[in-house]
Amino acid sequence: MFIMSMAQKRNTKLRMINSALDLFHRFGVNGTSVDQVLEKSKTGKSQFTHYFKTKEGMVSCVIQYLHEMIQTGQTPTGYDIKSWRDFESWFQKYIDFQESVGCERSCPIGTIGGDLTSENKKARSDVLQFLEWSRGKLKTFFLERKAAGELIPEARPQELADFCISIMQGGMLLNKMRRDTEMFKNSSSLAIKYIRTLRRSGKIDGA
Amino acid sequence: MFIMSMAQKRNTKLRMINSALDLFHRFGVNGTSVDQVLEKSKTGKSQFTHYFKTKEGMVSCVIQYLHEMIQTGQTPTGYDIKSWRDFESWFQKYIDFQESVGCERSCPIGTIGGDLTSENKKARSDVLQFLEWSRGKLKTFFLERKAAGELIPEARPQELADFCISIMQGGMLLNKMRRDTEMFKNSSSLAIKYIRTLRRSGKIDGA
DNA sequence: CATAATTTGTACCACATGGTACAACAATTC
DNA sequence: GAATTGTTGTACCATGTGGTACAAATTATG
Numbered sequence: 343m344f345i346m347s348m349a350q351k352r353n354t355k356l357r358m359i360n361s362a363l364d365l366f367h368r369f370g371v372n373g374t375s376v377d378q379v380l381e382k383s384k385t386g387k388s389q390f391t392h393y394f395k396t397k398e399g400m401v402s403c404v405i406q407y408l409h410e411m412i413q414t415g416q417t418p419t420g421y422d423i424k425s426w427r428d429f430e431s432w433f434q435k436y437i438d439f440q441e442s443v444g445c446e447r448s449c450p451i452g453t454i455g456g457d458l459t460s461e462n463k464k465a466r467s468d469v470l471q472f473l474e475w476s477r478g479k480l481k482t483f484f485l486e487r488k489a490a491g492e493l494i495p496e497a498r499p500q501e502l503a504d505f506c507i508s509i510m511q512g513g514m515l516l517n518k519m520r521r522d523t524e525m526f527k528n529s530s531s532l533a534i535k536y537i538r539t540l541r542r543s544g545k546i547d548g549a
Numbered sequence: 550m551f552i553m554s555m556a557q558k559r560n561t562k563l564r565m566i567n568s569a570l571d572l573f574h575r576f577g578v579n580g581t582s583v584d585q586v587l588e589k590s591k592t593g594k595s596q597f598t599h600y601f602k603t604k605e606g607m608v609s610c611v612i613q614y615l616h617e618m619i620q621t622g623q624t625p626t627g628y629d630i631k632s633w634r635d636f637e638s639w640f641q642k643y644i645d646f647q648e649s650v651g652c653e654r655s656c657p658i659g660t661i662g663g664d665l666t667s668e669n670k671k672a673r674s675d676v677l678q679f680l681e682w683s684r685g686k687l688k689t690f691f692l693e694r695k696a697a698g699e700l701i702p703e704a705r706p707q708e709l710a711d712f713c714i715s716i717m718q719g720g721m722l723l724n725k726m727r728r729d730t731e732m733f734k735n736s737s738s739l740a741i742k743y744i745r746t747l748r749r750s751g752k753i754d755g756a
Numbered sequence: 757c758a759t760a761a762t763t764t765g766t767a768c769c770a771c772a773t774g775g776t777a778c779a780a781c782a783a784t785t786c
Numbered sequence: 787g788a789a790t791t792g793t794t795g796t797a798c799c800a801t802g803t804g805g806t807a808c809a810a811a812t813t814a815t816g
Contacts, residue, residue: 370664392762393763448663477732508732520680528712539746596794599793
């Protein structure tokens with residue numbers, strides 16, 4: 343039946359995307375060949391051409407898939423931040439993730455995005471779309487806290503969002519290089535302390 | 550004579566290293582082939598084998614060279630930080646650099662380091678050596694300021710150093726992805742503001 | 757069932773990749 | 787100037803690379 347067909351189709355395509363995501367995340371786009379993805383996903387060249395046409399097409403699909411997974415909360419890390427407690431654990435989840443993989447990976451979007459050049463128009467635009475979405479999520483969190491009177495007037499939501507994402511990206515990259523979580527721990531700890539000083543009215547409830 | 554020989558030798562090797570550095574910085578190690586380096590430096594395979602033996606050997610030399618350039622202040626950015634003013638312009642120099650290259654590059658060490666895997670033992674150890682050196686430079690700056698009574702007792706030099714480097718790495722990576730300096734500007738601006746709150750005794754002299 | 761559409765297997769291709777072999781050339785030292 | 791050392795040019799190679807061609811199998815739909 344139709345549903346079976348779509349399921350079957352999605353299944354094969356999904357296996358390829360998952361394999362690609364894993365390899366891109368570990369070795370980068372340039373560090374991963376199409377054939378390696380095919381081997382890992384137990385598929386052939388014809389499926390590759392059928393579902394993705396080119397390598398960049400595959401990269402694009404991988405990014406969109408990742409974006410969807412993150413949006414729907416199906417990743418160990420995420421952007422569903424509703425409280426100060428959520429916010430402070432936002433950093434911690436990245437650290438936990440890295441610890442769980444021996445600090446051999448940084449943020450997938452950072453890794454993939456950093457590999458793209460101006461030629462990769464489609465894939466880059468997918469990365470940027472995700473990036474703006476994530477900035478928006480954090481910005482919205484801070485906006486809401488500010489509207490609730492929990493942030494001093496000088497606090498600027500967009501700056502705070504970019505500040506957090508920068509620390510996360512840099513921290514994860516440095517952790518990966520050192521195969522150790524120390525640097526991200528140190529920097530996120532300071533970021534949290536700083537942002538606490540921008541709060542007002544009420545006790546600090548974060549971890 | 551001997552000097553001419555060494556100069557000639559260094560010249561060829563240096564041309565290769567400079568070409569490799571430029572390409573690695575722009576496209577990453579995995580995004581650059583040995584042949585591209587040879588073409589750019591107008592050299593042949595025999596010189597490659599003679600001076601570097603393998604691609605990783607070349608990467609290793611590039612990192613060591615870069616480390617040396619940075620240590621001796623021959624790069625637009627650097628770690629010669631003696632005053633609060635120096636410190637605050639430390640961030641700005643990276644932003645200026647990115648602006649000067651259309652935000653098409655991030656930090657060379659971050660780009661190259663992020664491409665390496667556990668197999669690249671030599672190159673990774675070179676990256677780590679540089680990284681520890683740079684952490685030490687920033688840490689020392691904060692230690693000295695603290696010793697001079699210019700930082701509150703709660704301020705921890707190592708945390709502050711890692712915090713700054715994380716923001717720099719993350720900010721540059723994000724800037725490169727977005728081809729724009731906004732995110733690094735936002736995050737470094739907050740970092741500077743925060744660190745100002747940790748200072749005491751005396752006016753803020755930074756830019 | 758027939759037929760159309762989707763999905764997959766096999767073979768192939770031109771070119772890029774990292775690396776080797778080895779002779780020729782140039783410079784330095786004795 | 788002979789011998790040693792350092793440097794470069796040319797040709798080559800096995801394997802990896804992204805991608806194509808096309809027929810065969812499988813699945814949906816009339």
